[in-house]
Amino acid sequence: MESTFADLAAHCIALLSHIPAESRIIVAISGIPGSGKTTLGTAVVSKINELWMTACAADAEKATHKTQICAFVPMDGFHLTRAQLAAMPNAEEAIARRGAPFTFDPESLLSLVQKLRVPVSADAKSIYAPSFDHAVKDPIENDIKVLPTDRIIIIEGLYLMLEDSPWNQIADLMDELWFVNVERAVARDRIIRRHLEAGIARNEAEAIKRADESDLVNGDYIVSHSLTPDKMIISIQDDRIS
Template identity: 35%
Template sequence: MTPHIHDVVTRLLEAAGERRRFIVALAGPPAAGKSFLSSWLCRELDARQAGCAAVVPMDGYHFDNAVLEPRGHLPIKGAPETFDAEGLRCDLERLKRADREVAVPVFDRPLDLARAGGRLITTEHRIVIVEGNYLLLDEGPWPALRDAFDFSLFLEVPDEVLEARLIERWLEMGQDQAGAIERTRHKDMLNARLINTRSVAADLHWVASD
């Protein structure tokens, strides 16, 4: 059963207590609604304790196309190996210390690139929600991230809903119908299945139906 947003916020605030920094991992497949849910949680947390929450999107740690192309990874951009997992781990360590502001990168989807220093996480942000596909993946470099997380949430969405959302996303980005279907079924949904089958259990699962 999907918890109510206010119950999740209460649980996070109670778990965070008086800690200087409480880091939440919000994971799930592409187009599951991670950005929407993380922003919603941030707004609700701030409504209870003004200025206490911030969001760090994992998408900001995409390798640039100039790095991916020589490696032959541009066609699979979005797969686990196309992210700077080590860079994210280092930033999580800095965030965990909560002793100074930390600049984090933010992905600009229309430009298809990450903007360095696109967002500042200050010492006033006690609760930091890190959202991304592979945060709980149990292979490669990703398990090294988990020591930084104080709480984890996994967003579950049926495959047919994900596929419809992803096709619509590609269409909005200028792909034709055939190209949108091809990218969705032979790229994004492969990543989605990896995430759904190889992620460790989260503290809380949020199940969405549409």
């Protein structure tokens, strides 16, 4: 897996040579629940920054720009809040199906990506994105900072490749779309384990029910309604993957 992370990181850095210095490369990583999107995304971001810092240290011309250049933005921060779900006409379904496309705020995510696409000027300021607090089960506004020096942005989330509007408008703004492919049974096992470890489910029966009636329903929709990716990445069995 390490070589895959390094190859993908080197690929992203190479893309920078084909764009103006004030522009960014934005990559979307999608896949069904339990595919390993987060593990892949965080590892690639770490490797990009590691490779860049190493290159800067070895190149006197780049030494003045010795700073990390890659930021990671998970889509989880664009969940609707529990209060918003409770106020919906189909509140019971929305709460039970939290994680489905209609329980997110894609318009706000689209707005963020549009801001990231604006060329970075000399006086550019940081751009902020929301994170998700799993302890309180709600987003935290402006918790992730994207610096003007961040020239590669990795965005990770379930629905970044959906053909449905407005998700497809988000996909259109990406430089590349990566899809993490995983066997459905492997994803199911990971999801059940994650629900138990995170306290999302009180017992195995509840974790299985949530996986089968929500997470994998969402996963099946993703598989049948996604755009064609630029890269298909095969997920491997790894205890770190969730």
